[in-house]
Amino acid sequence: xxxxxxxxxxxxxxxxxxxxxxxxxxxxxxxxxxxxxxxxxxxxxxxxxxxxxxxxxxxxxxxxxxxxxxxxxxxxxxxxxxxxxxxxxxxxxxxxxxxxxxxxxxxxxxxxxxxxxxxxxxxxxxxxxxxxxxxxxxxxxxxxxxxxxxxxxxxxxxxxxxxxxxxxxxxxxxxxxxxxxxxxxxxxxxxxxxxxxxxxxxxxxxxxxxxxxxxxxxxxxxxxxxxxxxxxxxxxxxxxxxxxxxxxxxxxxxxxxxxxxxxxxxxxxxxxxxxxxxxxxxxxxxxxxxxxxxxxxxxxxxxxxxxxxxxxxxxxxxxxxxxxxxxxxxxxxxxxxx
Amino acid sequence: xxxxxxxxxxxxxxxxxxxxxxxxxxxxxxxxxxxxxxxxxxxxxxxxxxxxxxxxxxxxxxxxxxxxxxxxxxxxxxxxxxxxxxxxxxxxxxxxxxxxxxxxxxxxxxxxxxxxxxxxxxxxxxxxxxxxxxxxxxxxxxxxxxxxxxxxxxxxxxxxxxxxxxxxxxxxxxxxxxxxxxxxxxxxxxxxxxxxxxxxxxxxxxxxxxxxxxxxxxxxxxxxxxxxxxxxxxxxxxxxxxxxxxxxxxxxxxxxxxxxxxxxxxxxxxxxxxxxxxxxxxxxxxxxxxxxxxxxxxxxxxxxxxxxxxxxxxxxxxxxxxxxxxxxxxxxxxxxxx
Numbered sequence: 001x002x003x004x005x006x007x008x009x010x011x012x013x014x015x016x017x018x019x020x021x022x023x024x025x026x027x028x029x030x031x032x033x034x035x036x037x038x039x040x041x042x043x044x045x046x047x048x049x050x051x052x053x054x055x056x057x058x059x060x061x062x063x064x065x066x067x068x069x070x071x072x073x074x075x076x077x078x079x080x081x082x083x084x085x086x087x088x089x090x091x092x093x094x095x096x097x098x099x100x101x102x103x104x105x106x107x108x109x110x111x112x113x114x115x116x117x118x119x120x121x122x123x124x125x126x127x128x129x130x131x132x133x134x135x136x137x138x139x140x141x142x143x144x145x146x147x148x149x150x151x152x153x154x155x156x157x158x159x160x161x162x163x164x165x166x167x168x169x170x171x172x173x174x175x176x177x178x179x180x181x182x183x184x185x186x187x188x189x190x191x192x193x194x195x196x197x198x199x200x201x202x203x204x205x206x207x208x209x210x211x212x213x214x215x216x217x218x219x220x221x222x223x224x225x226x227x228x229x230x231x232x233x234x235x236x237x238x239x240x241x242x243x244x245x246x247x248x249x250x251x252x253x254x255x256x257x258x259x260x261x262x263x264x265x266x267x268x269x270x271x272x273x274x275x276x277x278x279x280x281x282x283x284x285x286x287x288x289x290x291x292x293x294x295x296x297x298x299x300x301x302x303x304x305x306x307x308x309x310x311x312x313x314x315x316x317x318x319x320x321x322x323x324x325x326x327x328x329x330x331x332x333x334x335x336x337x338x
Numbered sequence: 339x340x341x342x343x344x345x346x347x348x349x350x351x352x353x354x355x356x357x358x359x360x361x362x363x364x365x366x367x368x369x370x371x372x373x374x375x376x377x378x379x380x381x382x383x384x385x386x387x388x389x390x391x392x393x394x395x396x397x398x399x400x401x402x403x404x405x406x407x408x409x410x411x412x413x414x415x416x417x418x419x420x421x422x423x424x425x426x427x428x429x430x431x432x433x434x435x436x437x438x439x440x441x442x443x444x445x446x447x448x449x450x451x452x453x454x455x456x457x458x459x460x461x462x463x464x465x466x467x468x469x470x471x472x473x474x475x476x477x478x479x480x481x482x483x484x485x486x487x488x489x490x491x492x493x494x495x496x497x498x499x500x501x502x503x504x505x506x507x508x509x510x511x512x513x514x515x516x517x518x519x520x521x522x523x524x525x526x527x528x529x530x531x532x533x534x535x536x537x538x539x540x541x542x543x544x545x546x547x548x549x550x551x552x553x554x555x556x557x558x559x560x561x562x563x564x565x566x567x568x569x570x571x572x573x574x575x576x577x578x579x580x581x582x583x584x585x586x587x588x589x590x591x592x593x594x595x596x597x598x599x600x601x602x603x604x605x606x607x608x609x610x611x612x613x614x615x616x617x618x619x620x621x622x623x624x625x626x627x628x629x630x631x632x633x634x635x636x637x638x639x640x641x642x643x644x645x646x647x648x649x650x651x652x653x654x655x656x657x658x659x660x661x662x663x664x665x666x667x668x669x670x671x672x673x674x675x676x
Contacts, residue, residue: 062607062610063610064609064610229606234601248605248606248608248609249609250609251606251609254606260603261603261606262600262601262603263572263600263601263602263603263604263605264601264602264605265598265599265600265601266601267586267601267602267605267615268567268586268589268592268599268617269400269617270586270615270616270617271402271586271587271588271589271617271618271619272400272401272402272617272619273617274617274618274619274622275616275617276614276615276616276617277605277608277614277615277616278608278613278614278615279606279607279608279609279610279611279612279613279614280609280612281609281610281612284612
């Protein structure tokens with residue numbers, strides 16, 4: 001077990017970013033390794049989950065959780081290994097998953113039900129992606145909010161991302177007539193079709209998205225799973241089928257905006273197509289996480305669901321990794337290995 | 339029966355408007371009264387329904403129906419009296435309701451199921467408003483799309499308009515905890531509270547709408563029935579309660595827009611509140627019109643639902659009447675009496 005005279009590196013929020021996070025946003029602070037109190041354990045952080053939500057928490061705007069306070073460790077999901085314990089719940093060597101933050105060490109409090117021990121046989125990074133927030137968001141967004149049905153024409157944006165790549169595959173598993181992914185660049189487009197089984201991919205960087213969607217879905221889009229917002233959301237709204245559903249999962253195009261974001265000018269298509277646009281917060285489904293994860297595990301085992309990880313090494317590179325998300329440089333789940 | 343040498347005045351679309359319809363948009367054309375063929379009747383138009391949709395049909399943009407062609411009679415719902423008939427379905431003296439257009443005379447074809455004979459005992463203008471598209475839109479929008487429930491905090495915009503005034507009263511009838519109307523000017527606000535039984539009215543022209551909504555609905559809005567779009571939609575989105583529903587009925591703020599309309603910048607609140615925004619086309623409910631009208635008739639008879647009409651005299655004033663809608667000068671249903 002590390003000593004309390006050992007260093008715990010922490011990345012703290014120094015200044016709320018304007019636009020992309022930059023060198024002024026996050027700073028490294030060296031503190032001491034904390035000593036676990038009664039009922040607590042000390043855990044060494046092994047992997048960090050790099051999620052767009054982190055950027056939204058850096059801003060002082062409404063969101064799913066309160067903003068990160070300036071001076072606080074950057075909030076982040078992660079996987080850590082128990083290295084010392086005063087709790088019967090955590091044994092040294094256990095891997096735990098929860099809100100570790102961007103730091104080397106974290107205290108796992110046995111009263112914190114959100115810090116959970118990983119069952120054996122699970123890949124250490126799975127709880128960060130395919131079995132974690134991304135997989136669950138894809139699952140409930142596609143099934144409960146989107147109500148995907150056999151025969152539906154489905155479009156997913158951010159389709160090479162951690163959530164979109166799973167959402168499209170779940171639509172495939174559920175018998176969608178056609179699953180169309182929107183992604184940036186030919187490599188990602190090739191990957192989602194050749195490796196993940198999407199029926200078609202549209203490279204939004206190639207331009208002419210609205211026309212490409214019309215060609216790919218001539219009868220209109222029955223279900224659009226939106227991870228990005230912005231002009232891609234507008235192009236999909238313009239191509240909705242009657243009775244379509246739009247699932248709002250995120251709006252990554254807006255997270256670094258320095259001006260107020262623009263709303264979807266084509267939202268009246270919801271009227272002209274008797275369509276519905278619905279947002280959701282994944283925590284509403286907490287009582288069904290276990291059954292969703294069981295389905296996902298089964299699909300993975302059957303070779304029907306694939307996930308990819310994009311690994312960056314080093315705690316100090318977490319801020320750069322966050323920006324990679326927004327430049328669209330990652331394919332699959334972005335994680336930092338410490 | 340008028341002779342075919344008598345004049346039939348027709349208001350035709352001369353030029354698609356930019357912004358509000360003006361003197362160049364519509365022109366009067368004198369033609370001859372048409373002669374009804376076999377199975378047809380001739381009807382004298384008595385009342386025209388002045389609806390925001392007419393302005394949208396004048397534009398060459400997607401909508402519920404195709405645009406009015408330049409040179410064609412302006413499309414409009416109306417009530418007409420049969421003055422000559424070669425059909426067993428129509429007898430002279432019958433009042434019929436359907437798409438009469440802005441003209442003195444219209445041919446009622448017995449094959450046109452949308453041109454219906456008014457049952458006895460119905461006010462001649464009722465099919466244009468409270469029993470027509472406005473009442474039905476309010477009914478299905480509030481009940482089926484909005485799923486209004488007892489205890490809900492409901493906000494209606496365009497609350498002194500033909501649809502909004504009925505929508506708010508239906509929410510009241512269904513036991514909403516609070517019905518808040520947004521309208522323009524103190525007279526309308528007084529009318530919806532004192533005469534129609536809204537719990538509260540907010541005058542959007544007084545400014546500070548978002549704050550006023552926060553004060554009126556401190557726990558958030560459960561159901562927002564939107565007739566207007568624009569900044570009022572954004573202010574309501576900012577004040578949604580968890581699990582809220584937004585019913586998109588129309589966007590009168592955008593119908594005269596000369597620039598592409600602005601989408602609701604606050605749409606991400608749908609994510610943060612697990613909320614849903616749904617549009618609808620009233621024709622999807624055609625098989626339930628009769629039962630809805632029966633409910634409405636009963637509510638009127640019981641004194642629980644009131645409607646008001648704003649009558650303008652003269653076919654030639656129909657274009658001005660249309661613009662009154664957009665300047666917000668009308669209270670209740672706007673009709674032209676010929």
